[in-house]
Structure formats: structure tokens, C-alpha cells
Amino acid sequence: MxxxxxxxxxxxxxxxxxxxxxxxxxxxxxxxxxxxxxxxxxxxxxxxxxxxxxxxxxxxxHGSNDQTRLGTAINGIMEPNLRFKSDKDVILQWIQNGADEPEYNEKIAPILNRDCVVCHTPSINPSLPDLTHYATVSEVAHAGxxxxxxxxxxxxxxxxxxxxxxxxxxxxxxxxxxxxxxxxxxxxxxxxxxxxxxxxxxxxxxxxxxxxxxxxxxxxxxxxxxxxxxxxxxxxxxxxxxxxxx
Ligand code: HEC
Known part of the structure; x- marks a missing residue:
């Protein structure tokens, strides 16, 4: 049964x-x-x-390294501000690599300090991205x-x-x-x-x-x-x- x-x-x-x-x-x-x-x-x-x-x-x-604000700017309207064209590839490569701090200190900060911070400093242009230190540069170097x-x-x-x-x-x-x-x-x-x-x-x-x-x-x-x-x-x-x- x-x-x-x-x-x-x-x-x-x-x-x-x-x-x-x-x-x-x-x-x-x-x-x-x-x-x-x-x-x-x-x-x-x-x-x-x-x-x-x-x-x-x-x-x-995850976002895309190809669509960062820094990458787009350096490929476009901000490119003429670079003293050496070859620095563009250095910056783009750094973004592609993940935009980390050690490489920033070694390669990127010298470029930005020379060509960009004249305008991109909060005390001068508060509305522009602050390119004087890693934390704020990192924000425009990582995307989406x-x-x-x-x-x-x-x-x-x-x-x-x-x-x-x-x-x-x-x-x-x-x-x-x-x-x-x-x-x-x-x-x-x-x-x-x-x-x-x-x-x-x-x-x-x-x-x-x-x-x-x-x-x-x-x-x-x-x-x-x-x-x-x-x-x-x-x-x-x-x-x-x-x-x-x-
Ligand atoms: C002569 C002043 C000046 C210099 C030098 C300069 N910029 Fe700019 N930058 C500006 C201005 C003005 C804007 C805003 C442009 C706009 O919104 O149309 C801007 C905008 C930007 C932006 C933001 C774009 C966005 O997504 O809104 C980035 C990133 C940037 N610049 C990067 C750089 C880099 C990197 C350098 C150095 C190679 C540089 N700039 C040099 C004046 C400058």
C-alpha cells in the first residue's frame, strides 16, 4: 500500500x-x-x-578607459596646451593602464604641472577640474x-x-x-x-x-x-x- x-x-x-x-x-x-x-x-x-x-x-x-574626461580633453580641445605632442600618448597610456598613483607621480604630475595647472588650479579657475594633485586628477582619469x-x-x-x-x-x-x-x-x-x-x-x-x-x-x-x-x-x-x- x-x-x-x-x-x-x-x-x-x-x-x-x-x-x-x-x-x-x-x-x-x-x-x-x-x-x-x-x-x-x-x-x-x-x-x-x-x-x-x-x-x-x-x-x-565598470566604466571605460576610452571615455574619460581627461582622455577626451587631451585628444581634443586641450591638446594644444601640451608643450610636447609625445606627452599625449604618455597620458593616454597612463589612463589605459588604470591611472594609478605611482605612475602619476613619476610621469604625469610633471606634465600637468608644466602645461596645465596654470589654468587648472582651484584658486584661479574654481570651475575647471583641479589638476594639481592625484585625487582630483584621478576623478577625470577614471570614467563612467x-x-x-x-x-x-x-x-x-x-x-x-x-x-x-x-x-x-x-x-x-x-x-x-x-x-x-x-x-x-x-x-x-x-x-x-x-x-x-x-x-x-x-x-x-x-x-x-x-x-x-x-x-x-x-x-x-x-x-x-x-x-x-x-x-x-x-x-x-x-x-x-x-x-x-x-
Ligand atoms: C589656458 C588655460 C588652460 C590650460 C593651459 C589648460 N586648460 Fe584644460 N580647460 C580650460 C578651460 C577653459 C576648460 C573648459 C573648457 C570647456 O568647458 O569648454 C578646460 C577643460 C578641461 C577639462 C575638462 C573637460 C570636460 O570634460 O569638461 C580637462 C580634463 C582639461 N581641461 C585638461 C587639461 C589638461 C590635461 C591640460 C594640460 C595639457 C589643460 N587642460 C590645460 C583651460 C585650460
């Missing part, structure tokens, strides 16, 4: 409940597709090329990327909002007739992927190669959530296993 059925399955719930579950799941699915489209439109052009790429993600979170404040804001919205969505999708999904071990793992995966996604935004800000983790975890969350939705809708309406009591 098999043990009596203790847990609710789709076959145990009313048609009205199935309808409610189904419209909820389909609306969430549509919302997710819209979120993807939104991500595409907000990020796709960061690198100047159409289409969403890893570079777009890197620029959004997400600020911690923005990441924190987006993270808390994501974590609260998506946790709710995943919880309800998971609650419905648990009514599927499936191996229990598969279900136990399957309900954790989208949550884990979301956490990994959020954590990797912060890491990508420091280390651009983590952009791949952002993409992987985002895709894993979408995939595992989509699978739960599709399986649930399928089992709710098209699947009828004889009650075996297991």
Missing part, C-alpha cells in the same frame, strides 16, 4: 485556481520579456555599436561605470521585487508532478542566480571580467524561471497522471 497523498498537486486544485495561476504566470512571463527589452534599449549603445554586447555591460558597471549608490539602489529594488515574483512562481511550480529532488533544487536555482547576478554587478565595477558572470547569472535566472512557468502551465492543463499515491 502506498502512503496516502499528503501534498497538493495541480490535479487537486480547482479550475478557477488554475486560471488564476495561469494568468499570473503568463503576465509575469510577459513582464520578464519586457524587462529584457528594457535592458536591451538602456544598455545596447554604451559602446557606440548597435546591439547588446559584453562591452556594453562592462561600460555600464555605475556608482555604488546606484548599484545599491538597483540591488534593493531587484532583490525585493524579484524575490516576490520567484516565490509565487515557485509556490505554483511545487504543485507539479516531478521528482522531489529535482523540485528542491529547481526552486533554489533562480534565487541563487539572482543573488549571484547582484553580487557580480558590484564585482564588475572593480573587475571587468566579471561582466561574464553578470550575463551568465542573468541568463540562468531567466532560463530557470521560464522553465518553471512553462512546466507549471503545461502540467496544469495538459498533463494528467493517474494518482499513484507517490
Amino acid at each position: 502506498a502512503a496516502p497523498e499528503r501534498y497538493t498537486r495541480f490535479r487537486d486544485i480547482s479550475v478557477s485556481e488554475r486560471i488564476l495561476n495561469t494568468v499570473f504566470l503568463l503576465t509575469i512571463g510577459l513582464g520578464y520579456l519586457m524587462a529584457l527589452a528594457n535592458m536591451y534599449y538602456t544598455h545596447q549603445r554604451h559602446d557606440g555599436k548597435a546591439g547588446l554586447s559584453v562591452d556594453d555591460i562592462i561600460i555600464s558597471y 561605470g555605475a556608482t555604488i549608490a546606484r548599484l545599491v539602489r538597483v540591488s534593493h529594488i531587484h532583490l525585493f521585487g524579484i524575490a516576490f515574483i520567484l516565490f509565487f512562481i515557485g509556490k505554483i511550480f511545487l504543485l507539479c508532478d516531478l521528482n522531489v529532488h529535482v523540485k528542491r533544487v529547481a526552486v533554489v536555482i533562480p534565487f541563487a542566480a539572482m543573488l549571484l547576478d547582484v553580487v557580480s554587478w558590484f564585482i564588475t565595477k572593480q573587475n571587468s571580467s566579471f561582466a561574464y558572470v553578470v550575463i551568465f547569472s542573468g541568463a540562468l535566472m531567466g532560463f530557470s524561471m521560464g522553465l518553471q512557468i512553462l512546466l507549471s502551465v503545461y502540467q496544469m492543463w495538459f498533463y494528467s497522471r493517474k494518482n499513484t499515491g507517490s
Whole structure:
């Protein structure tokens, strides 16, 4: 004799409940597709090329050494202020290398002190970038990327909002007739992927190669959530296993 059925399955719930579950799941699915489209439109052009790429993600979170204010100025309107043209490449190379302080002291400060601080000193022109010391030069030599404040804001919205969505999708999904071990793992995966996604935004800000983790975890969350939705809708309406009591 098999043990009596203790847990609710789709076959145990009313048609009205199935309808409610189904419209909820389909609306969430549509919302997710819209979120993807939104991500595409907000990020796709960061690198100047159409289409969403890893570079777009890197620029959004990490910033780009090609788009610093100092780099743009020295490539453009400020170039004539350089006494030696060759110093332009020295400065651009330093920006590319990450604009650190030791190299600043060794190579960059002498150039700026000679050619730039005549104007770029707070006491002379308070509205211009201060090029007299590393901290303020560093600000114009690093570019873009997400600020911690923005990441924190987006993270808390994501974590609260998506946790709710995943919880309800998971609650419905648990009514599927499936191996229990598969279900136990399957309900954790989208949550884990979301956490990994959020954590990797912060890491990508420091280390651009983590952009791949952002993409992987985002895709894993979408995939595992989509699978739960599709399986649930399928089992709710098209699947009828004889009650075996297991
Ligand atoms: C003769 C005065 C003068 C000198 C010398 C000078 N600048 Fe400037 N710089 C300016 C002015 C004025 C602006 C503002 C230009 C504007 O906003 O159109 C500016 C703007 C800038 C900016 C900010 C651009 C932005 O993103 O708003 C940077 C960076 C900069 N200069 C770097 C330099 C560097 C590097 C040097 C030395 C090679 C230099 N400047 C030499 C007057 C000067």
C-alpha cells in the first residue's frame, strides 16, 4: 500500500485556481520579456555599436578607459596646451593602464604641472577640474561605470521585487508532478542566480571580467524561471497522471 497523498498537486486544485495561476504566470512571463527589452534599449549603445554586447555591460558597471574626461580633453580641445605632442600618448597610456598613483607621480604630475595647472588650479579657475594633485586628477582619469549608490539602489529594488515574483512562481511550480529532488533544487536555482547576478554587478565595477558572470547569472535566472512557468502551465492543463499515491 502506498502512503496516502499528503501534498497538493495541480490535479487537486480547482479550475478557477488554475486560471488564476495561469494568468499570473503568463503576465509575469510577459513582464520578464519586457524587462529584457528594457535592458536591451538602456544598455545596447554604451559602446557606440548597435546591439547588446559584453562591452556594453562592462561600460555600464565598470566604466571605460576610452571615455574619460581627461582622455577626451587631451585628444581634443586641450591638446594644444601640451608643450610636447609625445606627452599625449604618455597620458593616454597612463589612463589605459588604470591611472594609478605611482605612475602619476613619476610621469604625469610633471606634465600637468608644466602645461596645465596654470589654468587648472582651484584658486584661479574654481570651475575647471583641479589638476594639481592625484585625487582630483584621478576623478577625470577614471570614467563612467555605475556608482555604488546606484548599484545599491538597483540591488534593493531587484532583490525585493524579484524575490516576490520567484516565490509565487515557485509556490505554483511545487504543485507539479516531478521528482522531489529535482523540485528542491529547481526552486533554489533562480534565487541563487539572482543573488549571484547582484553580487557580480558590484564585482564588475572593480573587475571587468566579471561582466561574464553578470550575463551568465542573468541568463540562468531567466532560463530557470521560464522553465518553471512553462512546466507549471503545461502540467496544469495538459498533463494528467493517474494518482499513484507517490
Ligand atoms: C589656458 C588655460 C588652460 C590650460 C593651459 C589648460 N586648460 Fe584644460 N580647460 C580650460 C578651460 C577653459 C576648460 C573648459 C573648457 C570647456 O568647458 O569648454 C578646460 C577643460 C578641461 C577639462 C575638462 C573637460 C570636460 O570634460 O569638461 C580637462 C580634463 C582639461 N581641461 C585638461 C587639461 C589638461 C590635461 C591640460 C594640460 C595639457 C589643460 N587642460 C590645460 C583651460 C585650460
